[in-house]
Amino acid sequence: MLQGTDRPPLRALGIETSCDETAAAVVEMDAQGGRIVSNVVLSQVAEHAAFGGVVPELAARAHVTATDGVVAAALDEAGLTLADMDMIAATAGPGLIGGLIVGLMTGKALAKVSGKPLAAVNHLEAHALTARLTDGIDFPYLLLLVSGGHTQIVLVQGVGRYERWGTTIDDALGEAFDKTAKLLGLPYPGGPNVERAALQGDAGRFDFPRPLKGTDRLDFSFSGLKTAVRQAATAIGPLGDGDVADICAAFQAAIVDTLADRVGRALAAFHTRFPGVAAPALVVAGGVAANRAIRATLLDLCGKNGFRFIAPPMELCTDNGAMVAWAGLERLRAGLLDDADAFAFAPRSRWPLDEAAAPMVGSGRRGAKA
Numbered sequence: 001m002l003q004g005t006d007r008p009p010l011r012a013l014g015i016e017t018s019c020d021e022t023a024a025a026v027v028e029m030d031a032q033g034g035r036i037v038s039n040v041v042l043s044q045v046a047e048h049a050a051f052g053g054v055v056p057e058l059a060a061r062a063h064v065t066a067t068d069g070v071v072a073a074a075l076d077e078a079g080l081t082l083a084d085m086d087m088i089a090a091t092a093g094p095g096l097i098g099g100l101i102v103g104l105m106t107g108k109a110l111a112k113v114s115g116k117p118l119a120a121v122n123h124l125e126a127h128a129l130t131a132r133l134t135d136g137i138d139f140p141y142l143l144l145l146v147s148g149g150h151t152q153i154v155l156v157q158g159v160g161r162y163e164r165w166g167t168t169i170d171d172a173l174g175e176a177f178d179k180t181a182k183l184l185g186l187p188y189p190g191g192p193n194v195e196r197a198a199l200q201g202d203a204g205r206f207d208f209p210r211p212l213k214g215t216d217r218l219d220f221s222f223s224g225l226k227t228a229v230r231q232a233a234t235a236i237g238p239l240g241d242g243d244v245a246d247i248c249a250a251f252q253a254a255i256v257d258t259l260a261d262r263v264g265r266a267l268a269a270f271h272t273r274f275p276g277v278a279a280p281a282l283v284v285a286g287g288v289a290a291n292r293a294i295r296a297t298l299l300d301l302c303g304k305n306g307f308r309f310i311a312p313p314m315e316l317c318t319d320n321g322a323m324v325a326w327a328g329l330e331r332l333r334a335g336l337l338d339d340a341d342a343f344a345f346a347p348r349s350r351w352p353l354d355e356a357a358a359p360m361v362g363s364g365r366r367g368a369k370a
């Protein structure tokens with residue numbers, strides 16, 4: 001049910017509060033695609049840095065303080081008011097429950113007072129559909145979601161139609177970066193600091209494990225790697241800058257190798273399942289997608305396997321309100337919204353995209369990153 005070209009665009013206000021970003025955005029959708037009208041993100045990184053990870057109680061309090069102002073800023077930046085919106089979309093899970101309650105209740109209140117439809121959005125669905133906003137890609141495609149809370153390979157077949165092909169059975173990838181950084185005395189958030197240190201290091205000094213490499217399943221495991229890093233660091237004793245750089249380089253090499261193995265298998269499986277899709281796409285999302293070594297490897301892998309590599313701009317890979325607004329619009333267009341359901345919806349800290357997939361620690365869970 002695409003909008004006709006002569007119809008005005010549909011417009012949504014999106015609210016995101018599931019972890020440590022308070023975010024809101026206004027997004028439009030028409031027959032040609034999507035357009036971000038405003039996008040405001042207030043990060044809580046500074047509040048959590050001293051603790052080496054996200055503290056749920058602090059996050060919830062920060063969302064209470066910030067959400068109304070961030071929503072007002074998104075509308076202001078767009079030069080629009082609530083009355084100009086066609087719908088309100090708010091993240092309802094998975095994530096830290098305190099933040100979800102704040103965001104969803106704000107969304108419900110705004111929808112109620114304005115009489116607009118409400119979408120209770122799955123945060124993972126919002127990540128999964130972002131590439132359709134930025135690049136207008138068609139279904140089906142593969143998604144690699146690598147953030148502080150998730151590590152998943154997902155087949156995206158349509159709005160609301162997801163198959164989880166792989167997930168982590170222990171730590172999320174961003175969490176593995178953050179824990180490694182903490183162990184080596186590098187500041188939070190660890191990912192960028194590990195990447196920076198790795199540039200100076202010798203990856204060949206340590207031979208860290210590549211958990212699950214070579215197995216048929218597409219799952220991930222990072223806790224064995226974390227243990228190997230800890231043992232290497234302990235064996236050296238007080239670490240010099242050179243030691244830290246070498247450990248970071250070897251750690252990142254193990255990650256890159258593992259991702260290439262898992263994702264390579266997923267691309268092959270996609271070709272087998274959808275031989276008719278001429279130019280399939282691999283979409284990457286989540287904060288870890290900022291890592292240059294990981295991006296370069298995925299780009300190369302896609303090139304060799306006839307896939308397009310789609311990495312939305314960094315500010316849309318990490319948490320934001322635009323992806324939530326867009327997911328709401330996609331649901332509205334697909335006829336999947338039901339106001340009674342949305343208003344009755346209780347936030348879910350655990351909410352897998354693929355409800356049929358076997359529950360695992362890393363699937364559909366989004367919690368503290370440390």
Ligand code: KG4
Binds near residue numbers: 289290292
């Ligand atoms: O998606 P995100 O901003 O927040 C959520 O977890 O939802 O991802 C944050 C994660 C952190 O674990 C951070 O260390 C990691 O992404 N990260 C990176 C890099 N930049 C951020 N990991 C590896 N290399 C990076 N350059």
Ligand code: ZN
Binds near residue numbers: 127319
């Ligand atoms: Zn996220």
